[in-house]
Amino acid sequence: MPTDCISYQDSGYFTPLMNDYLDQKENLQSLYNRFPILENFKEQLLEKQENFDIENRKVLVSVLKEQYQSLTVSKLTNQNIEALKEQNTFTITTGHQLNLFTGPLYFLYKIISAINLSKELKTKYPDYNFVPVYWMATEDHDFDEINYFNFKGKKFRWNKESAGPVGRLSTEGLAEVLHVFSKELGQGSNAETIKKLFEEAYLKHDNLTDATRFLANSLFGEYGLVILDADNKELKKLFIPFVKEELLHQTSSKKVLETTEKLKKYNVQVNPRDINLFYIEDHLRERIIFQNETYYVNKTDIRFSEKEMLSELENHPEKFSPNVIMRPLYQEVILPNLCYIGGGGELAYWLELKSFFDAVNITFPIILLRNSVLLATEKQAKKADKLNLNWNDLFSKQTDLVNEKIKSFSEFAIDFSEQKAFLKQQFENLNAIASKTDKSFSGAVKAQEAKQIKGLENLEKRLLKAEKRKHSEELERITDLQNELFPIKSLQERQTNFSEFYVTNGEALIPKLMTELQPLENKFNVIVF
Incomplete structure (x- = not known):
C-alpha cells in the first residue's frame, strides 16, 4: 500500500470547530486575522514589523544567549538567534508542555511544522528571515499531565510530588525511570542512543526546564530551532503594561466572553477568569483574585492593596504568570511572531482571543494546525x-x-x-x-x-x-x-513516544519526517518506514 494522506476533515479525528476553521467557514472568519496560506504571510509580516519594538528584540536576544550558555549550539541556531536583532526577522512558534522524554509523538510534529514552515517562507520571501521557535511551557503546573510517556504499550511514570511551575522542578528520581525504561528498550545501537539521550537530559541537568531544553536541542538543534523559556524576569518586564491592564481592568475576561457567544454551537475550550494571572514562586502557582478592593493569592495568606500589587508588579514581574488566556498575548508581545502552530485544542482557544488582542493593540498571529502523522x-x-x-x-x-x-x-x-x-x-x-x-x-x-x-x-x-x-x-x-x-x-501521535520508532529507525526518523511533512497542506500524513 503506497504512502498516502487524507484530509483532516475526512480523518474523523477533528472537532466540528476545527473542520469549519479548515473549511474557512464564514461564521469563524472574524475570529482570526489571516488564514494560513503562503500568500497571506507578506501582509502579516508587514503588520508585525510595524508594531514590534526593536527594544524587545534586544531583550529577547540577550535572554536567549544567556539561556543557551551551557549548551552546544549549532551554527544555524546561533545564526537564528543573532538574526532576531534585525527588523526583517520573524518567528514561527509552537509551544508544548515539558512532557517527560517529549511525551507523545506530536511533540515532534509540532516542531517539525515550525521548522519546515520557516524554510518554506524563506524560499517565498528571501528578503526576510524566519526563525522556528519552541516555546517551553515552563510555568505550567499540571504535573500529572506531563510526568509519563508510553513505550510499546507500557507507561513509564515519574512519581514525584509537585507544586509550583513545573520547569523549576528538580529532576531527582528520574534515574529510577531510566533504569526501568532501559530494560524495555533492549539491546542495539539505537537503544543505546536513546538511553544516553535520556541520561544526559535528565540525570545531568538539575531541573525540568534545563533537561527539556537539552533534549529538544539534541533532537532539533541542527535544524536551527530556537528554544525559549519565558519564565524570565527581563522578558516579564516587557509584559508589565499588559499585566497592569489585566489587574486593573480585566480586559481579557470581558473580550473573551464576548467571543464565546459566537462559539456557542461549538464546545468552548476555555472560560476566562476575572483575572487571568497566577502568582508564582518556586513551589507556588495560584490564581490572583480581586475581591473587596483587595488582591488575594488563592489558597494562601498573601494579599495586596492595589498600590501594593502594582508595586509588586514593578519590582517582581517574574512573579506574575499568564494563564491559558493571557499566555498567547505574552508570547506575541515578546516575540516578533507571525504564526502559532498548535493542535486542534490549542487553536480552539486561540479563536477565542482575537477581540482581546485587538483591544490591547497587539497583532493577532496566523494560527496553523500542526502536522498530523500516522507512522506504519x-x-x-x-x-x-x-x-x-x-x-x-x-x-x-x-x-x-x-x-x-x-x-x-x-x-x-x-x-x-x-x-x-x-x-x-x-x-x-x-x-x-x-x-x-x-x-x-x-x-x-x-x-x-x-x-x-x-x-x-x-x-x-x-x-x-x-x-x-x-x-x-x-x-x-x-x-x-x-x-x-x-x-x-486513539491516534498514535497522542499515545506513543518517539523512542518506539527511533529504536527501529534510528537517525533516519527525524530526517524522514522533515522530508515528508508539509505544514500548509492540511493533510493527515501516512508515512511508511
Missing part, C-alpha cells in the same frame, strides 16, 4: 494490502470497519434497505386508507409498521452476527492491525 511499518502496509484495506478504511471507527468488511465478505447482501423501503411503501398505502377511517385504526397501522421495520432490523443484526462468526479469523486480523496503528482506539 512496511510489514503493516503489506498486511493491509493482503486484507484489502486502504488508509481510509483504517481511519474508520472499528465497528464501522468491521461491519463494512463483513458485508464485503458475505456472498449475499446483508443490507435490508431495499426490503425496508418496500415495507414503508406498503404502509404508506395502508396509512392512506387508515386516514379515511377512525384514529384507532390509523394508530394500529403505525404500530404495525414500527413492529415490522424493527423485525427487519433485528434480522439484519442476526445475519451480521452470523457472518461475523463465519469470518472471525480475517476480522481479527483486521482489528489487530487497526489496534496496532491506533493504540487504545
Whole structure:
C-alpha cells in the first residue's frame, strides 16, 4: 500500500470547530486575522514589523544567549538567534508542555511544522528571515499531565510530588525511570542512543526546564530551532503594561466572553477568569483574585492593596504568570511572531482571543494546525494490502470497519434497505386508507409498521452476527492491525513516544519526517518506514 494522506476533515479525528476553521467557514472568519496560506504571510509580516519594538528584540536576544550558555549550539541556531536583532526577522512558534522524554509523538510534529514552515517562507520571501521557535511551557503546573510517556504499550511514570511551575522542578528520581525504561528498550545501537539521550537530559541537568531544553536541542538543534523559556524576569518586564491592564481592568475576561457567544454551537475550550494571572514562586502557582478592593493569592495568606500589587508588579514581574488566556498575548508581545502552530485544542482557544488582542493593540498571529502523522511499518502496509484495506478504511471507527468488511465478505447482501423501503411503501398505502377511517385504526397501522421495520432490523443484526462468526479469523486480523496503528482506539501521535520508532529507525526518523511533512497542506500524513 503506497504512502498516502487524507484530509483532516475526512480523518474523523477533528472537532466540528476545527473542520469549519479548515473549511474557512464564514461564521469563524472574524475570529482570526489571516488564514494560513503562503500568500497571506507578506501582509502579516508587514503588520508585525510595524508594531514590534526593536527594544524587545534586544531583550529577547540577550535572554536567549544567556539561556543557551551551557549548551552546544549549532551554527544555524546561533545564526537564528543573532538574526532576531534585525527588523526583517520573524518567528514561527509552537509551544508544548515539558512532557517527560517529549511525551507523545506530536511533540515532534509540532516542531517539525515550525521548522519546515520557516524554510518554506524563506524560499517565498528571501528578503526576510524566519526563525522556528519552541516555546517551553515552563510555568505550567499540571504535573500529572506531563510526568509519563508510553513505550510499546507500557507507561513509564515519574512519581514525584509537585507544586509550583513545573520547569523549576528538580529532576531527582528520574534515574529510577531510566533504569526501568532501559530494560524495555533492549539491546542495539539505537537503544543505546536513546538511553544516553535520556541520561544526559535528565540525570545531568538539575531541573525540568534545563533537561527539556537539552533534549529538544539534541533532537532539533541542527535544524536551527530556537528554544525559549519565558519564565524570565527581563522578558516579564516587557509584559508589565499588559499585566497592569489585566489587574486593573480585566480586559481579557470581558473580550473573551464576548467571543464565546459566537462559539456557542461549538464546545468552548476555555472560560476566562476575572483575572487571568497566577502568582508564582518556586513551589507556588495560584490564581490572583480581586475581591473587596483587595488582591488575594488563592489558597494562601498573601494579599495586596492595589498600590501594593502594582508595586509588586514593578519590582517582581517574574512573579506574575499568564494563564491559558493571557499566555498567547505574552508570547506575541515578546516575540516578533507571525504564526502559532498548535493542535486542534490549542487553536480552539486561540479563536477565542482575537477581540482581546485587538483591544490591547497587539497583532493577532496566523494560527496553523500542526502536522498530523500516522507512522506504519512496511510489514503493516503489506498486511493491509493482503486484507484489502486502504488508509481510509483504517481511519474508520472499528465497528464501522468491521461491519463494512463483513458485508464485503458475505456472498449475499446483508443490507435490508431495499426490503425496508418496500415495507414503508406498503404502509404508506395502508396509512392512506387508515386516514379515511377512525384514529384507532390509523394508530394500529403505525404500530404495525414500527413492529415490522424493527423485525427487519433485528434480522439484519442476526445475519451480521452470523457472518461475523463465519469470518472471525480475517476480522481479527483486521482489528489487530487497526489496534496496532491506533493504540487504545486513539491516534498514535497522542499515545506513543518517539523512542518506539527511533529504536527501529534510528537517525533516519527525524530526517524522514522533515522530508515528508508539509505544514500548509492540511493533510493527515501516512508515512511508511
